[in-house]
Amino acid sequence: MCRTVDLRQAVLARNDDSARRLRAALAERGTVAVNLLSSPGSGKTALLEAELGLARRRGLAVAALTADLATENDARRLARSGAPVKQVLTDGLCHLEARMLAGHLDGWLPEDCRLLFVENVGNLVCPASYDLGETLRVVLASVTEGEDKPLKYPAAFGLANLVLVTKADLAAAAEFDEAAFLANVRRVNPGVEVLNTSARTGEGVGALLDRALAVLGGAEPHRPVMSAPAPHRHDDGQEHGHEHGPGDGHEHAHTDGHGHAAVGERA
Template sequence: MCRTADLRRAVLAHNDDSAQALREGLAARGAIAVNLLSSPGSGKTALLETELALARERGVPVAALTADLATENDARRLARSGVPVQQVLTDGLCHLEAVMLRGYLAGWLPQDAALLFVENVGNLVCPAAYDLGESLRVVLASVTEGEDKPLKYPTAFGTAQLVLVTKVDLAEPAGFDEAAFLANVARVNPGVEVVYTSARTGLGAGALLDRALAVRAGTPAHRPVMTTPAVAAPHRPPVPDHDHDHDHDHDHGDGSGHHHDHPAPHHDHGHGHAALDPR
């Protein structure tokens, strides 16, 4: 048992070293990585499609890497935005690791990329333990998944620096208990920002992009953690051409906060090539 624990610690330590090297290499280029975690079917790809399209419209140079056990379906969807996209096929591995990510980025990530969005494997268990060199960790949960998700997956939600609630247009038919969900988030991650989104209505469009750009500009990804739990008031950016009244009363807290070496063959759905700092 001890030997297994020691091996796990060694693997995680190796991954953390690689992650820090990747973070420093990206910073030297003026870029940051954003790690998106969720269970399958939460709407990561749909949300990312919107954010990539908005980035292109605004002239923000971004790139995206999407990981799946099989198929390149998500990469094809994301590539429609016109930004550089690459698919990672993990061949059964349930998470990404920093060494794998560095292997995929070397020689592919465009030199001018300001943001790298990483759509992790759909899983709230294994990916939560692996730092990918991200500067912003985002966890998504759809209203159809149940309000207890933060309690069932405390590592994923507890290390998130932003929580996105997706598919909120389905909240009423799904019987989503907003107060219970926010209270559960606050139990594992007091004060973390919660943003509501809907790919169908456009609610929350651009919130992820704005937060990522703010972190790149120097805004701390981790907000000060409160000493006592409090439910964070969800941030709802105004959405043009949609009349949605989602007023709720919540206390607003100001607080919030991660191994196989498999560089695999490239599946390139984008353009632009520049070597990543190999440190």
């Protein structure tokens, strides 16, 4: 008897299980994870560096894990804040997954860390499908990207608990239509908070930290109407769940030499 198996659903179900374990493990230790998603060049790293620096000046225990396809440039920039930072090189993988994140946190995440900021791979398609065990999902878009970004990437914006507009100091030069952008955000995610920020001028810096601290204190994040991500396709026209096996060039856990089980993956 032949049976049709939806590979994408199977992969996402496995990821969701890993995410639940990781979220529970982080909650047990009193840590809130914040998942940051955006397109490349949105100013995500610059804003995060400013937020981490502010957190350190306030004496808050924070850490950041940043993912990229290549180079450790972002980690070096974030480390200037004085916060513990770890770079994850995905070697071509277009997103982080919960099990991968748990493996990198194990043996590295400081015990006193209360806020963990995860800078996901610069991409608004694949990362939107993967729950990382975060409590707060934040999507960033710069004023230079266009007002229709939420409509082009409805899953990313539709699942956000918070939306940040970056590079607000360039809004006039980019002829950014803020009202149109807000209307488009509301179409895919009614009620979500949208804040303007500029890492260069300092506008809105601290807003992300304050929202994360509120959630850490027990505040309920915004609940999006959208409950499941839309499928994403590659050039072959097929839906992909990215189920990569060992040795196929896509298993990028990059273990740090610790032999114990990963955070959230304990039996």
